[in-house]
Amino acid sequence: MNLWEELIERCAQRRLQKIGPLSDQAYEELLLAVRENPTSFVDAEPEQALLVLARALDSYRASHRNDDLLDDDAFQEARNRRLAALRDECARARDIDPGCLDAELLEVLAADLDPDPLTERLIEIQHKFGLDGDDSTAAGPSAPKGDAWDDVTCRPYLRVRAAFARTCLDGSRFKMAAASALSVMDASPSDPLGARHTAMLAYARLEDEAGLDAVDARLGRHESAWSHLARTLLLYKLNRLTAARRSLRGFCQLCEGGSYALLRPTYVEIYLPDRPEAAPCSFEECLLAVREAEPIIADVPDFIGWCQSFDWVSADAQAFSEKNGLDW
Amino acid sequence: MAHDPKREDYERLSLRYALALDTSDPRGATQAFSTFGRRFAQDRDSLPQSDADRAFHLVALATEAIDYRLPFATDEQAETLIRRGREMLEEALSLDEHCFDAERMLSASRLRSVDERYQFLAERVDEVRDVCEEERDRACEALGGERAALGALLSLRPYWRWLASMAEDALICGRNHDAIAAAERLLESDPHDLSDARFTLAYALAKLEDEEGLERLARRYETISPLRAADDAWLILARCALAHKRCDFAGARAELRRLLDAYPGCAGSLIHQTELPDGEFARLRVQPYSEDELIIALSEGVVLLQEGNDRSGRGVFGMWVMREAAQMDPAAALEVARATNGEGKGRS
Numbered sequence: 056m057n058l059w060e061e062l063i064e065r066c067a068q069r070r071l072q073k074i075g076p077l078s079d080q081a082y083e084e085l086l087l088a089v090r091e092n093p094t095s096f097v098d099a100e101p102e103q104a105l106l107v108l109a110r111a112l113d114s115y116r117a118s119h120r121n122d123d124l125l126d127d128d129a130f131q132e133a134r135n136r137r138l139a140a141l142r143d144e145c146a147r148a149r150d151i152d153p154g155c156l157d158a159e160l161l162e163v164l165a166a167d168l169d170p171d172p173l174t175e176r177l178i179e180i181q182h183k184f185g186l187d188g189d190d191s192t193a194a195g196p197s198a199p200k201g202d203a204w205d206d207v208t209c210r211p212y213l214r215v216r217a218a219f220a221r222t223c224l225d226g227s228r229f230k231m232a233a234a235s236a237l238s239v240m241d242a243s244p245s246d247p248l249g250a251r252h253t254a255m256l257a258y259a260r261l262e263d264e265a266g267l268d269a270v271d272a273r274l275g276r277h278e279s280a281w282s283h284l285a286r287t288l289l290l291y292k293l294n295r296l297t298a299a300r301r302s303l304r305g306f307c308q309l310c311e312g313g314s315y316a317l318l319r320p321t322y323v324e325i326y327l328p329d330r331p332e333a334a335p336c337s338f339e340e341c342l343l344a345v346r347e348a349e350p351i352i353a354d355v356p357d358f359i360g361w362c363q364s365f366d367w368v369s370a371d372a373q374a375f376s377e378k379n380g381l382d383w
Numbered sequence: 384m385a386h387d388p389k390r391e392d393y394e395r396l397s398l399r400y401a402l403a404l405d406t407s408d409p410r411g412a413t414q415a416f417s418t419f420g421r422r423f424a425q426d427r428d429s430l431p432q433s434d435a436d437r438a439f440h441l442v443a444l445a446t447e448a449i450d451y452r453l454p455f456a457t458d459e460q461a462e463t464l465i466r467r468g469r470e471m472l473e474e475a476l477s478l479d480e481h482c483f484d485a486e487r488m489l490s491a492s493r494l495r496s497v498d499e500r501y502q503f504l505a506e507r508v509d510e511v512r513d514v515c516e517e518e519r520d521r522a523c524e525a526l527g528g529e530r531a532a533l534g535a536l537l538s539l540r541p542y543w544r545w546l547a548s549m550a551e552d553a554l555i556c557g558r559n560h561d562a563i564a565a566a567e568r569l570l571e572s573d574p575h576d577l578s579d580a581r582f583t584l585a586y587a588l589a590k591l592e593d594e595e596g597l598e599r600l601a602r603r604y605e606t607i608s609p610l611r612a613a614d615d616a617w618l619i620l621a622r623c624a625l626a627h628k629r630c631d632f633a634g635a636r637a638e639l640r641r642l643l644d645a646y647p648g649c650a651g652s653l654i655h656q657t658e659l660p661d662g663e664f665a666r667l668r669v670q671p672y673s674e675d676e677l678i679i680a681l682s683e684g685v686v687l688l689q690e691g692n693d694r695s696g697r698g699v700f701g702m703w704v705m706r707e708a709a710q711m712d713p714a715a716a717l718e719v720a721r722a723t724n725g726e727g728k729g730r731s
Contacts, residue, residue: 169693171703174630226699227691228628230592261591262560292558294505350692355557357498 056214056329058109058157063089064207065105066096104152108161111144115327141165141327156184156211160218160328167325170226177219186212193235194242204243213239214328217248221326224253224260227350233257233266246274249330252281252344259285260351262292279335280310280344284317288351291358303362307371309336314372315381316341317362320349338379384577384608386544386665388443391537395436396423398533402526403431438479445471445488446664454659465492481518483511483541487548488663501552505561508545512572515542540577543569544665547578551661554587554686562587563596576607579666582617582680589621589687592628597621611671614645616680624687627700639707646677650712654705654719656681656688656697 066089071077077085089096097106118137125133145162148155163176181187185196194203195212203209216239223232232253239250251270258266267289271282283306290299307314316338323346333339345352352358362368376383400419404412422430427440449468456464469492475485487504494500515538522534546569553562566584570576581600588596597618604613623638643650652674659682669675681688691699709716 169695169702170691170699171693178630225692228630231629262558292560294558294561350690354686354690357496357556360496361498 056112058105058112059093061207061210062097062102062105062109063093066093066102068207069099069102070096100152101155104148104155104158107144107148107151108155108157111141111148112161112327115141119324138165138167156180156215157328159183160211160215164218164325164328170222173222174219174226174228177215177222181215181219184212184215186215192242193238198242202243202245204245204247209242213243213248216242217250217253218326218328220250220253220257221330221347224257224347225350229257229260233261233263237270240270240273244273249281252279252330252347255281255285256288256348256351259289259292259348260354262289264289264293277335278309280306280313280316280337280340281347283310283313283336284344284348288348288355288358291361292355296361300365303365303368307368310338310341311336312338312372312375312379313341314362314368315375316345318359318369318372319376319382320345338375384575384579384611385668386540386577387668388439388446388664391540392440392443393423394533395439395537396427396430396432398526398530398537399431399433399436401530434478435482438475438482438485441471441475441478442482442484442488442664445469445475445485446662449488450662450664450667481514483515483545484664487541487545491663497552497555501549501556501558501561504545504549504552508549508565511545512542515539539572543573543578546572547580547583547665550580550583550587551666551683554583554590554683557590557686559587559590563591570607574607581607582615582666583683585617585621586684586686589624592625594625597625614641615671616642616646616677617683619645620680620684620687623704624700627703635703636707639704640711642677643708643711645672646674648715649674649677650708650715651719652677652681653708654716655723656685656701656705658682658685 063086067082067086070085070089071082094106097103115137118133118140122130122133142162142165145158145165148158149162152158159180163173163180166173166176168176178187186193192198192203193213193216194206194209198209198212199206203213216235220232220235220239223229223235236250236254236257239248240246240254251274254270255267258264258270267285276282283302287299287302287306290296290302306317310316321342323342330343331339333343373383375381397419401412401416404415419430432440445468448464448471453461453464453468469489472485472489475482476489479485490500490503494503519535519538522538523531526534546565550562550565550569553559553565563584566580566587569578569580570584573580581604584600585597588600601613601618604611604618619638619642623635623642626632626634626638639653642653646652657678659679661683667675667679669679685698685701688701688704689698693699693702695702697705709719
């Protein structure tokens with residue numbers, strides 16, 4: 056999430072409300088002016104709260120810099136500290152603007168809860184912000200027509216629902232995960248939050264080939280680490296092993312370091328609040344996809360063994376580790 | 384219901400014996416049969432039997448050793464039991480190349496993973512069916528009336544057990560559609576479900592979060608098992624898992640209470656959630672609604688209990704069941720905690 060960008064847009068829109076209609080060109084200039092010095096445009100409470108969050112996220116991200124130098128205990132301690140600091144700032148933002156959905160979301164995610172309590176908290180938040188029930192869209196109670204992502208005020212709602220979908224997947228609530236992810240895609244067909252990835256993994260676990268196909272087709276069958284991994288898992292679960300092997304080959308060949316990510320799962324930090332951006336089929340994306348698929352992979356206990364039974368998977372992974380100086 | 388190898392062994396020999404008797408002399412036959420029980424128990428070798436009967440007897444003995452005695456054995460005894468069990472099964476297979484029970488049971492230790500075992504069972508299942516059905520047809524032709532019915536049952540049961548293992552292995556491998564297919568195939572061949580395959584079916588449907596399918600199955604109980612209502616631990620736990628999955632925590636709690644009503648005083652097992660090895664011959668034979676039955680259901684239920692990414696490693700649903708059961712029966716929770724602490728101390 057680029058909160059600064061959103062803050063800039065919100066400040067510009069606030070100013071626009073005050074000074075009345077502007078031509079497109081004039082609005083662009085206003086945006087430039089805000090970008091130059093966003094804080095000077097922050098006057099209303101919602102933007103003040105977002106400013107607190109934007110700064111808090113900056114320092115949270117900066118605090119990761121020395122992680123590599125820490126041993127396990129020191130890392131845990133540093134992690135607890137920075138999550139606590141982030142939660143404090145979220146509480147501060149909520150004090151400024153009790154309607155700050157991003158602050159609520161970030162605070163509950165930064166609490167680093169197990170899936171069940173996190174699910175319950177996210178349900179409460181959705182309820183509080185009018186996001187529950189079948190009659191409201193994933194973009195919130197006052198969603199505009201068209202792609203809700205284009206309206207910067209709808210984005211927090213989409214983020215909550217996307218986080219809820221991922222939490223459902225982690226908590227082995229796969230139908231709910233798929234339904235929530237689809238509702239995000241319905242509200243925002245361009246799907247910048249990548250809810251489709253969650254949906255595809257959920258359908259793989261549910262052995263629902265039609266469901267997976269539909270999601271894949273909906274976004275033009277763009278390849279990603281998730282699409283390859285979900286397809287491989289689905290076919291393996293359906294015991295169509297020749298097709299599963301082809302799909303595994305796709306994952307390992309088309310996704311950079313896919314085999315390494317699969318055989319050597321790496322710790323991935325919790326998403327605050329969104330999945331970090333990664334290029335399609337990059338190694339970073341593979342790490343995220345494997346982490347998100349973890350409960351599904353654990354549920355097919357012989358899957359990794361089956362992957363390793365193909366020499367090229369291990370050879371590929373080892374070559375990748377040597378090339379990139381990674382542990383093997 | 385459940386498979387009972389000792390009883391099946393008895394049925395095989397009694398059928399063989401009845402066939403061997405001279406049916407033209409009913410009085411002599413009755414008299415001869417009166418000695419059958421004693422001879423079965425004390426002088427088995429004097430009874431007429433085929434190599435297949437001898438092979439099955441070895442399977443029954445191996446089952447006694449591996450499924451029923453091994454769980455209670457010391458490490459030293461365990462080694463002997465496993466070795467003897469394997470030897471008996473190998474001998475059974477050398478006596479009767481179609482002793483599918485022996486082949487299936489041996490495959491569990493021969494193959495490295497459950498997946499390989501599943502593939503092995505799936506590849507062979509049609510052949511097993513063909514052989515067993517041919518045997519059934521032969522038996523029906525040679526025998527009449529009730530004997531034909533018993534002969535048919537005896538011929539088909541190895542095929543049923545093959546399918547039951549297939550369903551269970553598919554469930555463990557995470558191939559839930561395959562588990563359902565194997566269980567349905569079994570129910571088609573044995574509509575009265577001697578193997579209790581509907582229990583495995585309930586779990587596979589819960590894994591696919593197929594609420595309608597599970598309720599359809601519950602309605603089928605009336606025809607599948609008229610004497611046993613749809614209130615076994617498997618069905619209730621499957622419903623409970625589904626309620627938990629749709630975040631209907633009150634509904635899930637109600638199912639958990641129902642489970643404790645059906646298995647009174649068993650909260651400790653719900654908290655502890657022991658994982659046991661599955662019976663190699665078939666699901667272990669225990670008293671319906673006993674604590675042992677609940678323990679088996681929970682052990683098979685790890686596919687539901689231990690799923691999800693929670694930090695305890697016990698699974699999201701497993702943790703929830705543990706917590707809720709402890710709240711419903713705090714005394715049982717204390718007892719489990721005490722026993723677990725004792726174990727910990729014993730080890731250190």
